[in-house]
Amino acid sequence: MAKQIQIAIDGPAGAGKSTIAKIVAEKLNFTYIDTGAMYRAVTHKAMQLGIQLDDSEALEKMLHATKIELEPSINGQLVYVDGVNVSEVIRSNEVTANVSQVAAHANIREVLVAMQQQLAADGAVVMDGRDIATHVLTNAELKVFMSASVEERARRRYLDNERRGIQSSIERLQEEIALRDKLDSEREASPLIQAADAVYLDTTNLTIDEAAEAILKLAYDVM
Ligand code: CDP
């Protein structure tokens, strides 16, 4: 029987992490865990309550009084906050614009990382985010750092928006992505960085299937 391993996938926005992680998880019959959704869920609730996003104490107090649940589904992963399905609303432009500020607070990360480690405790998971290989699952059997040129990542997000009926401009998206990359990479608490033992995968010129195949091949090698 195949080994129940942990697969950690990190990288910047639009690299293809969630799309490819989902496919890999499906093929291996593993659970897919999208950690970005947890930071988005916290950001969404804080914005709804009018909590200042630079107030780490207020955010932590709110988080301790919040129930975040992740539920695997055929479309990936559903997210519930206090029993309400927020899977769609946490993808709004407003949440996207604010999430990196919330994710920079070390106390918030500590709580969410503990939840993520518990979710992955039994193995057989594909988890994506920014600090999975470096902080959350440091013993993961397979670590992948996925990236693509910022132009290609903005193009992908533009097409995503078009499919969802949201108007946007590629130039604007490129600026937003570059700013989020900068905030995520330069923060003090668990910045986005490639782990020393992670495999680098550039998806700029890869199709989704090619990228998924590359990761599956690496996974079979360690299973
Ligand atoms: O899907 P997209 O790449 O736009 O972002 P995401 O994975 O939903 O993550 C949203 C934001 O959450 C990131 O820009 C980071 O600021 C933060 N995040 C993080 O700090 N650590 C993680 N493990 C996952 C996400």
Ligand code: CDP
């Ligand atoms: O999770 P992350 O932000 O890294 O990226 P994603 O949301 O999985 O991918 C962003 C978009 O790029 C999705 O619409 C994917 O279908 C698309 N994509 C692609 O066209 N080619 C790839 N090799 C990877 C992703």
